[in-house]
Amino acid sequence: MEHSEQERYPLGKFETPEKVTDADLDEHIRILKEFPARLKSLVENWSDVQLDTPYRQGGWTVRQLVNHLADSHMNSFIRFKLALTEENPVIKPYDEAKWAELQDSFTIEIKPALQILKGLHKRWVYELKSLTNKEFESTFFHPEQNRSIPLRESLAFYSWHCNHHLAHIENLKKEKNW
Secondary structure (H helix, E strand, C coil): CCHHHHHHCCCCCCCCCCCCCHHHHHHHHHHHHHHHHHHHHHHCCCCHHHHCCECCCCCCEHHHHHHHHHHHHHHHHHHHHHHHHCCCCECCCCCHHHHCCCHHHHCCCCHHHHHHHHHHHHHHHHHHHHCCHHHHCCEEEECCCCEEEEHHHHHHHHHHHHHHHHHHHHHHHHHHCC
């Protein structure tokens, strides 16, 4: 992987697993459970200058990234709930890059996003722990990908998503000696 790809995908691109086992589910749920505290611990004491530093050249600022995480994970939680209550619902895609340019992503303090993530992940993990294997086979249809996505796969993606963006911030912190 070339340097710019390494900066963009420090853990590599998400690869859809052929199978997500029960043990994998447990690990993904653990990652989602621990994510808000890990993120908060990493960035809660950062200055505005640090938060307004792009995590990579041409990338979002850390502030935008934290707000993106709240936006993205809220959307995912809604998709999970739709899949659990409807038969293969068509989800609404959104333009995450445009969302990251809105004022609530670009300039607001990060505390509200961290609070959202804490509460959201608590609810999400609680729901995930209650699901049966059959419920984990529930799907939603993603029109941009033109396919149905099982909740097992979506959970694997969001577990990766947590670690992917933590790695962005950790790499920036290391690079800047913060």
